Amino acid sequence: MGIVVQKYGGSSVAxxxxxxxxxxxxxxxxxxxxxxxxxxxxxxxxxxxxxxLANEVSPLxxxxxxxxLLTAGExxxxxxLAMAIQNLGHEARSFTGSQAGVITDxxxxxxxxxxxxxxxxxxxxxxxxxxIVAGFQGVSQTTKDITTLGxxxxxxxxxxxxxxxxxxxxxxxSDVDGIFTxxxxxxxxxxxxxxxxxxxxLEMAAQGAKILHLRCVEYARRYGMxxxxxxxxxxxxxxxxxKAEDVHQEDQNMEAAIIxxxxxxxxxxxxxxxxxxxxxxxxxxxxxxxxxxxxxxxMIVQNVSAAATSLTDIxxxxxxxxxxTAMTALSRLQESVGFDSLxxxxxxxxxxxxxxxxxxxxxxxxxxxxxxxxxxxxxxxxSTSEIRVSVVVAEAQVExxxxxxxxxxxxxxxxxxxxxxxxxxx
Numbered sequence: 001m002g003i004v005v006q007k008y009g010g011s012s013v014a015x016x017x018x019x020x021x022x023x024x025x026x027x028x029x030x031x032x033x034x035x036x037x038x039x040x041x042x043x044x045x046x047x048x049x050x051x052x053l054a055n056e057v058s059p060l061x062x063x064x065x066x067x068x069l070l071t072a073g074e075x076x077x078x079x080x081l082a083m084a085i086q087n088l089g090h091e092a093r094s095f096t097g098s099q100a101g102v103i104t105d106x107x108x109x110x111x112x113x114x115x116x117x118x119x120x121x122x123x124x125x126x127x128x129x130x131x132i133v134a135g136f137q138g139v140s141q142t143t144k145d146i147t148t149l150g151x152x153x154x155x156x157x158x159x160x161x162x163x164x165x166x167x168x169x170x171x172x173x174s175d176v177d178g179i180f181t182x183x184x185x186x187x188x189x190x191x192x193x194x195x196x197x198x199x200x201x202l203e204m205a206a207q208g209a210k211i212l213h214l215r216c217v218e219y220a221r222r223y224g225m226x227x228x229x230x231x232x233x234x235x236x237x238x239x240x241x242x243k244a245e246d247v248h249q250e251d252q253n254m255e256a257a258i259i260x261x262x263x264x265x266x267x268x269x270x271x272x273x274x275x276x277x278x279x280x281x282x283x284x285x286x287x288x289x290x291x292x293x294x295x296x297x298x299m300i301v302q303n304v305s306a307a308a309t310s311l312t313d314i315x316x317x318x319x320x321x322x323x324x325t326a327m328t329a330l331s332r333l334q335e336s337v338g339f340d341s342l343x344x345x346x347x348x349x350x351x352x353x354x355x356x357x358x359x360x361x362x363x364x365x366x367x368x369x370x371x372x373x374x375x376x377x378x379x380x381x382x383s384t385s386e387i388r389v390s391v392v393v394a395e396a397q398v399e400x401x402x403x404x405x406x407x408x409x410x411x412x413x414x415x416x417x418x419x420x421x422x423x424x425x426x
Contacts, residue, residue, distance in 0.1 A: 006025075027085060027130075038081070050069050118161060179241075182264075208264050259357070349398035351391055
């Protein structure tokens, strides 16, 4: 019997009816002859509610205790799901992340998986039981404290377990039928992508597409674990995330689509450092301060310095939630670096086109920019990679930019394929 790891998102187990439906799907997989390991997220909006509770009792909740609190959501899900499965006549055993052998570093709230030692999971499935694992959590190798992996961490838990158990596949269930050429809430004609490479999925995730967590895809690519993204609300075939050479294995003569999809991200902010002296070391000092604040930056643009003043402006984007932290860190540098001022803008968004075919297709950027121009969308910043072109635009123009790019590259379907069953897309 092959091992199948299934992960169910919060919208799939949002209530008792959802849990019963998921339990039946798991039992059906077991009856089909597979050993089944299940990873679950917290029910519905439980994690958000727990965060709100913590903020009500403490303006700055201690990271250790916040992790202890947040892991309660997945523990509830795993226990009630195990009960529902046993009610269908099959044995199920629930395990916390630490019981499942998910070993992490000590970074509370954003821990990274160091190792997975799934001895208890292997014992359970070898004895014929279905193993239910709480996602999003583990235990620190050094402190032995409970840790959480950050938002979307249940996806990473599932792939890590699948790799450790040498599973045949990791199935990620949400409330949409797979990965689409754009967010169906913005582009109703978005088309489902049957197969997509790890590299394209990484770019889509990094540019704001929320169907899979970035770290989950990185983990899957590193170990070559096939990921099947599908809906727990339907029986439709989903999207397979696989090696690039396997994307079109069913038709070796088929050319790769030039553009796979359009991603967008509304959670961006832009900082401009105005009047930076144009001499060696100043940019390094600016970005060292941001790095020391543990902030990841995305796009960077430096203007040509003005001949009269030898001053330049440096702009970069970052997650909006970390904007004020970055501004504080940079303010401390004003005297030593000698820049004039800081500008902050959180009313921006990022729109990206992604596709492995663009590296061998001239004119992709021009076509993208022409489409945006015709839609009246102004571009503030541009960034590219081998398989991606991204632009920063005003947040109010994100939707128009997505629709324009989707139409320009003829990504739409003749029929409406995308259905968001649970309302969240997770």
